[in-house]
Amino acid sequence: MSDRLHTLSGYLYEYQKSIAQPEEFWARIADSFFWRKRWNKTLKWNFQDPDVRWFEGGKLNITENIFEKQLFTLGDTPAIIWEPNDPNEASRTITYRELYEEVGKFANALKAKGIQKGDRVIIYMPMVPEAAVAMLACARIGAVHSVVFAGFSSTSLADRIIDCKAKAVLTSDGNYRGNKKIAVKAVVDEALEKAPVETVIVYQRTGQEVVMAPGRDFWWHEVIAGVSSANKAEVMDAEDMLFILYTSGSTGKPKGVVHTTAGYMVYTKYSFENVFQYSPGDIYWCTADIGWITGHSYIVYGPLLAGATTLMFEGVPTYPDAGRFWAIVEKHKVNQFYTAPTAIRALQAFGTEPIEGYDLSSLKVLGSVGEPINEEAWHWYHTHIGKGKCPIVDTWWQTETGGIMVSPLAGITPTKPAYATLPLPGIQLCIVDSEGNELTGNGVEGNLCVKFPWPSMIRTTYGDHERCRQTYFSTYKNMYFTGDGVKRDHDGYYRILGRVDDVINVSGHRMGTAEVENAINEHPLVIESAVVGYPHEVKGQGIYAYVICDMKNRTEDNLVNEIKDTVSKIIGPIAKPDKIQIVPGLPKTRSGKIMRRILRKVAEGALDSMGDTSTLLDPEVVEKIIEGRK
Ligand code: WTA
Numbered sequence: 001m002s003d004r005l006h007t008l009s010g011y012l013y014e015y016q017k018s019i020a021q022p023e024e025f026w027a028r029i030a031d032s033f034f035w036r037k038r039w040n041k042t043l044k045w046n047f048q049d050p051d052v053r054w055f056e057g058g059k060l061n062i063t064e065n066i067f068e069k070q071l072f073t074l075g076d077t078p079a080i081i082w083e084p085n086d087p088n089e090a091s092r093t094i095t096y097r098e099l100y101e102e103v104g105k106f107a108n109a110l111k112a113k114g115i116q117k118g119d120r121v122i123i124y125m126p127m128v129p130e131a132a133v134a135m136l137a138c139a140r141i142g143a144v145h146s147v148v149f150a151g152f153s154s155t156s157l158a159d160r161i162i163d164c165k166a167k168a169v170l171t172s173d174g175n176y177r178g179n180k181k182i183a184v185k186a187v188v189d190e191a192l193e194k195a196p197v198e199t200v201i202v203y204q205r206t207g208q209e210v211v212m213a214p215g216r217d218f219w220w221h222e223v224i225a226g227v228s229s230a231n232k233a234e235v236m237d238a239e240d241m242l243f244i245l246y247t248s249g250s251t252g253k254p255k256g257v258v259h260t261t262a263g264y265m266v267y268t269k270y271s272f273e274n275v276f277q278y279s280p281g282d283i284y285w286c287t288a289d290i291g292w293i294t295g296h297s298y299i300v301y302g303p304l305l306a307g308a309t310t311l312m313f314e315g316v317p318t319y320p321d322a323g324r325f326w327a328i329v330e331k332h333k334v335n336q337f338y339t340a341p342t343a344i345r346a347l348q349a350f351g352t353e354p355i356e357g358y359d360l361s362s363l364k365v366l367g368s369v370g371e372p373i374n375e376e377a378w379h380w381y382h383t384h385i386g387k388g389k390c391p392i393v394d395t396w397w398q399t400e401t402g403g404i405m406v407s408p409l410a411g412i413t414p415t416k417p418a419y420a421t422l423p424l425p426g427i428q429l430c431i432v433d434s435e436g437n438e439l440t441g442n443g444v445e446g447n448l449c450v451k452f453p454w455p456s457m458i459r460t461t462y463g464d465h466e467r468c469r470q471t472y473f474s475t476y477k478n479m480y481f482t483g484d485g486v487k488r489d490h491d492g493y494y495r496i497l498g499r500v501d502d503v504i505n506v507s508g509h510r511m512g513t514a515e516v517e518n519a520i521n522e523h524p525l526v527i528e529s530a531v532v533g534y535p536h537e538v539k540g541q542g543i544y545a546y547v548i549c550d551m552k553n554r555t556e557d558n559l560v561n562e563i564k565d566t567v568s569k570i571i572g573p574i575a576k577p578d579k580i581q582i583v584p585g586l587p588k589t590r591s592g593k594i595m596r597r598i599l600r601k602v603a604e605g606a607l608d609s610m611g612d613t614s615t616l617l618d619p620e621v622v623e624k625i626i627e628g629r630k
Helices: 010-020 023-031 060-067 068-074 097-110 127-142 154-165 186-194 220-224 261-276 293-305 324-332 341-348 376-385 467-472 513-521 558-570 596-604 620-627
Strands: 041-046 050-057 076-084 092-095 122-123 146-147 168-174 174-177 182-183 199-203 218-219 241-247 255-260 285-286 309-313 336-339 363-368 392-395 429-432 445-450 480-488 495-499 502-507 511-512 526-536 539-549 579-582
Touching: 010 199, 010 309, 010 429, 023 495, 041 146, 050 186, 050 261, 060 068, 060 127, 060 168, 060 336, 068 097, 068 199, 076 097, 076 127, 076 324, 092 097, 122 127, 122 154, 122 261, 127 241, 127 293, 146 285, 146 502, 154 186, 154 241, 154 255, 154 558, 154 579, 168 186, 168 467, 168 579, 174 218, 186 199, 218 336, 241 293, 255 261, 255 467, 261 392, 285 324, 293 309, 309 324, 324 336, 341 539, 363 376, 376 392, 445 495, 467 480, 467 526, 495 502, 502 526, 502 539, 511 513, 513 526, 513 539, 526 596, 539 558, 539 596, 558 579, 596 620
Parallel strands: 076 309, 122 146, 122 168, 146 241, 168 199, 199 218, 285 309, 285 336, 336 363, 363 392, 539 579
Antiparallel strands: 041 050, 076 092, 174 182, 241 255, 429 445, 445 480, 480 495, 502 511, 526 539
């Protein structure tokens, strides 16, 4: 049964109902799922602790809602279509029944290796269907998965293994990305030296040579060989942990955002169906990686819960050429296409030639996620990809929100370039000024908060509840603070303005400036550093690092490259600074605080609007920084 809205007035009516009677509203939606036992209390909450519980007392397994509930009608429907990196390799289609069997088999294999309900399992895999199988098999047996983006370094991987005390790592031998073959297992081996686990299961993708530790490392195909696919799903409590996903914040260490079972399930399916207006038979494609929340909610869980066909792409947008996305849209007759503004801008730079010759007439809906979409990219996407006929859903949300919070419903909500438009039913937004006063009415700008719980919201940060409280619930009383600035225009439409904290958004990837600084400081010749974001044509924001160094006998170029390598090694290539400026000092106040505002202005090139520098300990340092600007 679908809870899809069909008209603007229907949306407005539902929205009002969802605000007036949230519990009744969500109970109605939740009733269409398969429960082993119905819940007792729809919602219990307070934002002080915070303590939020949805559907308490309910018993279920999320995978039974994907499989058992739908197999009868959808057994032969493709669940996943997989498109490999190399267009000459065959694509794969996996039906719901086949996926069910694969998940059952692998769930049994995990159990045979001693993985139990509540154990944490790290998934560090390329974009292959087995990555989704791995997630679902964990959910099937009640193990908590934590997917780590396979582009992260061994150090980042080790940190995450240690933080969640993982029992096992699921990985692959290698990974194909564009014309590169990347060693994956070797990275895992390095991580395991620092962060040992009991079991490693390796999916063979590239066939490259790997080292297998006897008794610890097993091949995926061997652990499932001869194993039955019959698996009885573990019965979970509504609030049992489903997964942990690490994300960056304004302090140094990434935090493990915790999502629980029932609320996440209800909200991802509901939001998926409504935002994308998915109809049975449609082919839906989200280009994200499963290592990010977008991949969790809108490649795997949301679409599969809705019985959709979800396309998974292993490669990159520019391989073998800049027409690859459009070749895939044509080949698989994609109806809904969901990507990030950075990809749009990168492809826009190639002009319209790579699009020509491809039949994009199957497209009905275009989506955008991860960062603000600038008007120029919006129009290009609308005109050249959507041919003026596909609504663009600019979806605003976060790892912590679990699902899409603000977005047009495709074809229903009138769109406006660069606006995420209106909140989904159940989402009670609130704009506050810096003192926490709510700014009511339209035509206001401030910080974006949410003042009432929604089912897929963050429950805690793994192993450190206080950090969750501090980060999201202490800035403004009784509100969840998003960290984003926002404007509500005269029509009541929301436009997200970007982060107001020390988080930067590089190509749609969240990065904490402190995290990058910590990595830079690991270089033995670095004395101190300060990192800021600056506007970047393709990436949205680029990373600008100001570094004080002991030059020893290095040349500047030499040192800059070494620092970039250090960051790459410690976090991963995505965190490599775009610009590194060696500086003699940093602008600090008399109390020793770095004045980032000034550094941001220099990085932006806004040299004539530096503002007041009189409180600086050494104002001359600013002159020197301006002189050496990159
Ligand atoms: C930004 C990604 C503007 C925002 C789903 C948010 C956006 C952060 C949009 C979360 C959008 C995401 N318009 N900004 N449509 N979508 N953001 O956790 O700053 O990787 O706080 O989740 O991305 O990034 P995350």
